Amino acid sequence: MNNTNDKKDKNQLRVGAARICITPEPEYFPMEHFRNHMTGKPSIFSGKIAEDIFFRLILVENAHTRLVWAVLDLPGVPEAEEVTQLIADYAHIPESHVIYTCTHNHSGIYADNPVFEKWYGEPFTSKVHRYRRYLREEIIPKAIHQAEENLQPAVMGIQKGECYLNVNRNEKELGPKAGTYGFRVGGPTDRDLFVIRFDDLSGHPIALMYNYAVHACMMIHNNPEGKGTEISGDFVGGACRIIEKQYDDKAVVMFTSSAAGDMNPIMMSRVNIVEPDGSITTKELGAAGPIILDFMKNRLARDILTVNQKVQTNTYAPTLWAGVRKFTAPSTAADIPGPPRDITFRIGLMVLGDALIIVSNGEIFNQIGRRLKDSTPYKNTMMITHAGAWTSYVKDDSGDGIYETGAAKALEDLLKEYRNSCC
Secondary structure, three states: OOOHHHHHHHHHEEEEEEEEEEEHHHHHEEEEEEEOOOOOOOEEEEEEEEOOOOEEEEEEEEOEEEEEEEEEOOOOOOOHHHHHHHHHHHHHOOOOHHEEEOOOOOOOOOOOOHHHHHHHHHHHHHHHHHHHHHHHHHHHHHHHHHHHHEEEEEEEEEEEOOOOOEEEEEOHHHHHHHOOOOOOOOOOOOEEEEEEEEOOOOEEEEEEEEEEOOOOOOOOOOOOOOOOOOOHHHHHHHHHHHHHOOOOOOOEEEEEEEOOOOOEOOOOOOOEEEEOOEEEEEEOOOOOHHHHHHHHHHHHHHHHHHHHHHOOEEEEOOOOEEEEEEEEHHHHHHHOOOOOOOOEEEEEEEEEEEEEEEEEOOOOOHHHHHHHHHHHOOOOEEEEEOOOOOOOOEEOOOOOHHHHHHHHHHHHHHHEEEEEEOO
């Protein structure tokens, strides 16, 4: 009996989590953001905070391996390579053991794209640089320290369900707006909803991560009061806050985006209208936007909790492993403007017991992600995108596109490496 307890203690999973508010202070506003697809001009963040945004971090370890998941409530990942390495250094782990990603929330500061600095100049650039420094120098070390202080023995479980709040957005009739506001009925859609939950040994939740293929763009450019766009976590961040509050803010709830390059929310603050002449225009719903947001985040939270009820947190010593491969592809293989050039894609693999996480830095169409998930022998295989510097949309979902074949080879090599490490 003592030998069994010693083995259990040695292999025991330990988990710590952190959640830190990263809502910009008033001096950042007003501030330009993403160009409006209808007007061609930048929208303006008004400075109104509809809901706070957060940096969330989950630290998972056993006696041999430590993994870190870090997610920003932002459109992209600022200083991706530098901060990924910084997180690794603070956590004393290899860079391959870090997932540093974002919710791709279009209602947060666009701090990751240097092209915007060229478009908007000052004072946009100075504000973005200050915000990046704040994230890098204050938030990252604070979150890791908080998660390490919260480390405790834990058990985990994973459950796969479904959610019907996404839709393929490549509605060809929209012309140049196709892929932004479209609603392609019958188009290929990935509705997998994964939930991983970590509980303490008394059965109280420490952290929950859910993974789903959808753009967090429900409130993109929305201007409900005629004063500009409002800061929020969109409906994916709103769902996190609903569940966190149900747990009395004692657990961290994290969203990660699966392959959602062509996946929009099924309801948005903008709708497509058929005009009398048959043309299609996109119109903003204004004050109706926040009402739709309230419905969408509550519906999503309900779906997450439905799946969560089936999670059995009975794994106390899961295998933990991670690796990374990189490959180059011509820019013509993805939706990248400018002269042809080689770009680098990063494919990671994390193993948590019987769960596999495929990690990519691209914005991948859903059928590519679907096939990559289905190519592994593990039924609980999910994909996390936006993990690193934004490269491009990857739209070739024919099954033999350059990205998909390169990613499939990288994944095959990583699975082989993992199996060899277990022997």
